[in-house]
Each structure stands twice: as structure tokens, then as C-alpha cells.
Amino acid sequence: MKNAFPLLLAGLLVSCGTVVHAQDDSPAQTPATSDTQAYLGLGVEPLHPALTNHLPDVIGKGRGVLVEEVVNNSPAEQAGLKQYDVLVRFNDQELYSPEQLVKVVRNSTPGSQVVISYVRHGKIQDVKVTLGETPRRETAGSRRAFRFPFG
Numbered sequence: 209m210k211n212a213f214p215l216l217l218a219g220l221l222v223s224c225g226t227v228v229h230a231q232d233d234s235p236a237q238t239p240a241t242s243d244t245q246a247y248l249g250l251g252v253e254p255l256h257p258a259l260t261n262h263l264p265d266v267i268g269k270g271r272g273v274l275v276e277e278v279v280n281n282s283p284a285e286q287a288g289l290k291q292y293d294v295l296v297r298f299n300d301q302e303l304y305s306p307e308q309l310v311k312v313v314r315n316s317t318p319g320s321q322v323v324i325s326y327v328r329h330g331k332i333q334d335v336k337v338t339l340g341e342t343p344r345r346e347t348a349g350s351r352r353a354f355r356f357p358f359g
Contacts, residue, residue, distance in 0.1 A: 246316040247340035249282020252306045272296050273303050287337040297325035
């Protein structure tokens, strides 16, 4: 996982991934308490341009985040997300970057349910994920230098 886009999410070094919440189908989100934050358990990285070139009708221009890792026993694994799925939507929000996904997750409520749209085998699918909870880490202490594998 040397090319993964690392980010500290929900208290774990999980290559930039996690998914947030949303109370059932409600688009409104309530941030987590100051002691905890939502946790999904994914390592993600930017989507390679070649992949978007081969799936323009499914992914669309600039959209998508590649799942590089799924943490064992995480909410993402329990929901059935797999390595190399391409996440394209979190509830009603289109996904364009790992950083965007991290922000959405960090601003979500642990224990809430979110609908994630993803591409697997060239087809868009939806899955409901109940976000986990983990201790909140200080933002300043969790900053890292990032290297993007693709320009």
C-alpha cells in the first residue's frame, strides 16, 4: 500500500478512508461529539485518470475515489465494500477526492446510517453503512505530508 493516500481517520491510520453518516435517508448531518468521531474503515486514494477514461458513462469526469484497503471488522467491511471499489457518492454528495470523503466522515455522527454509491465490475451499486465510532484525534497532530501517486 505504498502509493496509498494516508490520512488519519477516526483514530486509525487508514489510508484516507472512512465514510460518514446520515440519519437514514435524511440529507442533514449532525457532527460527532468533541470526544468521538465517525469511522468507516477504508483506505482510499485518488482515482487514476486511465480508469476514469475507461468508465466515462459510469464514473463521470473527475468523480470517484478508489478503495485501496478495507479494514477488518470495520463498518465498511460489514457493509460489503471491497478493495478496488470506486466510491462515487456519499448520500446525495458526489465524491471527487479522498480529502472530501475524509471531511464528510469527520463531520458525521457515529452510529448514523449513510448510503454509499460505488462502482464494481462496471456497474453502480448502493450500500447502506452504519458508521462506527472512534476517539477523536486532534487535527493539528494528525496532519501529514501527502504524496499523490497520480499527477
